[in-house]
Amino acid sequence: MPTKLDRETMPYRDCVGIAVFNAQGNVFIGRRMPETDPEDSAEAGAPWQMPQGGIDKGEDALKAALRELHEETNITSVSLLAEAPEWIHYDLPDDALGIGLKGKYRGQRQRWFAFAFTGNEAEIDVITPGGGKHPAEFDAWRWEKLSRTPQLIVPFKKDAYEKVAVAFADIPQRFTHV
Template identity: 35%
Template sequence: MLDREGFRPNVGIILLNARNQVFWGKRLRTHSWQFPQGGIKHGETPEQAMFRELHEEVGLRPEHVQILARTRDWLRYEVPDHFIRKDARGHYRGQKQIWFLLRLVGRDSDMNLRATNHPEFDAWRWNDYWVPLDVVIEFKRGVYEMALTELARFLPRTTHHNRYLRAGMRDRRHDPRGEPPHGDGPAAEQTGS
């Protein structure tokens, strides 16, 4: 199903863990890494396609994730001619994608790259949010950068634990004499952004 300009509707998925690291999948039998993505079937909404692709490629169900955001509009990339089947050349130009930012609320063990008979990935890992785009196939790098940039403002704040309390020490920042705040016992754990 192509639009008038030759772009196939598609969804992309940026899946976060609790540390705001992203799921990074290695394409089956290649050295190419990417986010889960896939086409929108006739009659599907982008959200329905996202949940279907999430299960097909990563093995997760809707109860394993929380939707944090999605891109406002379609992000497009063109596919070079040598990657397009000969019978589609002249009609097919590339993908237009709605990108979703998801938080994994399940466990890593809920993921299953063999959830269907047609796996997309043969390995996965967690990576920093700003993934090394040089391992992404060149013609997708721009759309990855656009999606990551647009959705970065929706990243949940992570908790930073007070380093003094982790070491079993009192929080001395509030009282120069070394007395804990409130005068009795260790300081309450501090959080930041």
């Protein structure tokens, strides 16, 4: 085992991030269960985040976003609103490097999608998501203002969430001015 990992030589894991907006222009956030944290980080901070997950080899990013959304929240009733114009990156903190993300990655490179939630809230099930075929990653959920999400995420993802908030800043107004 190497004594010191070189962050610069480690790759990013390709992933998707999903912002689901309700009719009031608020975004879905879930409270992460610590034992399901793929970063395996001891990083202290608020456990709230939007759904996210890995892109399987050969998988289209939009299809990955829809799959991950269903696997984490049970949500399938959505309509695509936007895709962030560029990949958004975050790095794991030093104490999680070589441990989090199975020790293979320095962080994540995420493709972010914004969706309108078109279903009934009864569809949302974070405890037995994907019809119970997937383990729960969240133990609670709520709707929140997109602009507040950078303050609710773990600190090492804050810059990424600020970029997501900028990329989708116009979306909440689409709902409030209909």
